[in-house]
Amino acid sequence: MEPAATPDTHNVLFLTYYWPPSGGGGVQRCLKFVKHLPEFGITPTVITVDENQASYPILDQSLLAEVPDNIHVIRTGTREPFEFYKKLTGKKDIPFGGFANTGKENWKQKLFKFLRGNLFIPDPRVGWNRFALDAATKVMKRKPIQAILTSSPPHSTQLIGLKLKKKFGLKWIADMRDPWTDIYYYQDLNHTALAQKLDASYEREVLENADAVLVVSDDMKRLFLQKSASLDPNKIHVIPNGYDEADFVHPSTSSSEEFIITYTGTITEAYNIEGFLQALCETVTRNPFIRYKLRFVGKVSLEVKRQVEAAGLPLITEYIDYVPHEESIKYLMASTALLMAIPDVPNNFGILTGKLFEYLAANKPIICIGPIHGDVDRILDECGAGRVFHYSGYEVILDHLLQMSKTWKINPNLDLPIINYTQYSRRALTEKLAALLVS
Structure with missing residues (x-):
């Protein structure tokens, strides 16, 4: 049951494709943000994909136990091409973003990679967008939402935030865990010139329209600042990944x-x-x-x-x-x-x-x-x-x-003395995010 909105909390819509029981590093960032945000007076409502329809390369059922009981999670349908990929290639596993788990490629896998790079822009999970957009619109009609956060990859998720920003005018934070058109495997996707141009335009539009952009490193901030001359460097904030x-x-x-x-x-x-x-x-x-x-x-x-x-x-x-x-x-x-x-x-x-x-x-x-x-x-x-x-x-x-x-x-124990890493705790990093959400 969805918790009732209260006047003393800041209600945030949190959209992420990767969510438990999906496994992997990207899930940790989103999960820990949501876990700690209520400590700073922020109530997140999570919109994600139905686990039975999702295209997850890795599953980790144990992460479901880490989702706080008082967090409202809305799971939606999706339409994606990965069932076609499995039938075409005979592979049982969903490929990683960089096709790291595909091994030596045959012509079928090369064909799918080409189709992925040119028919599904920014990425094949763009088929989730209309379902997530519909769910977000329904939430906003039921209760007041003060801010929206979209986390990617998949970077198609940022296009949901872009549409919500244009429709409702709410504060929108785009959290980008990886580069977009500068991701290391981008050239392997064999985009045509037209596909590259369209993808770059999506990236630039997201960067220009988001109220704030989160990145995980200083060098990522540098890469994104090159995408548009109109970008204010103070708009891009470095909040790295961390540990809980x-x-x-x-x-x-x-x-x-x-x-x-x-x-x-x-x-x-x-x-x-x-x-x-x-x-x-x-x-x-x-x-x-x-x-x-x-x-x-x-x-x-x-x-x-x-x-x-x-x-x-x-x-x-x-x-x-x-x-x-x-x-x-x-x-x-x-x-x-x-x-x-x-x-x-x-x-x-x-x-x-x-x-x-x-x-x-x-x-x-x-x-x-x-x-x-x-x-x-x-x-x-x-x-x-x-x-x-x-x-x-x-x-x-x-x-x-x-x-x-x-x-x-x-001495076979090479453990380090206490070192200075506490600034990277998930709670400390979420406190920085909370300040951005309410500012």
Whole structure:
């Protein structure tokens, strides 16, 4: 039952396609915002897609338990082409945004990718828009709404906010977790010139009409500011992803028997970890009396598995498929060190996944393979939580691993002292969002 509106609360309409039981990092941002907003006098009403009709690459039923009982969630229908994709390709899984889980592509998958890039603009989930727009309009007729927040990807969700803004004139905040036309796999979608022009016009119109735009990194802000000369830099606010303190109640259980390096989440060859793998192999060779384990928890592409084998690491590597969020945190807490990687693609200086902040909260040393002097590099340095190594930095990665191994021999607990990461708690970040919503 929908809770009654009260005069002393600020009512916000929160539109997001990804919502429990969908899994993945984007769900965490939306879920935690909604969880903490009532603490700041804001009552969110969530509009999302019916889980039985949604096209979710990953499911995590455990996240349903985290949705507060007093939050009204409206689930709508949708019309999307992914059933056609599964029939066309014979694949059972829905592709990720960057088609990270498609493996080697056949002609059918290439055809679908072309159709995705040119018939469904901005993306195939645009078929949800008319259902969500209708649901939002009905809510606004029933009770007063002071603001609208649309979270993407899929960036088609922002077009719902654009229409609601034009129709009702309410404050509209566009929360964009990823770049739009600058996303690293954009060129792989084989847009025609006409499709690119239309997509860019949608992006520019959203940026110009939203009252505020949220991004997760400074570099993303820079990218979006280039889209229109009329954009005020003060309109774009950086609120990064974060960690929820309630998720980190498990104690550290790092092993004294094994040196365990853990990676959680999706990883493909675009992340370019070959230099790290080679350095780890040499580290293992030079330390025959240390038992090493490289653990991947999540979706790992076939090419990355091939790279692991080519580096001579198959016997020490463990693959664990996607697990519920709480279980993935337990794997973090049972690790010696944590591996992170940023895709080796253009415009990657501002890629800041939620994984980074959960890694910080785990208090383990972080080994990040990515661009030097990017936003991740700055945060790791600020928090004293680890180092970023360039993709081609084999020698420095090797030296770092050898030094860590030497330290581990003396004391197998490499957990960090208390580090300065509390500003990235989900509650602290939601407080910043609340200030924008009521201003």
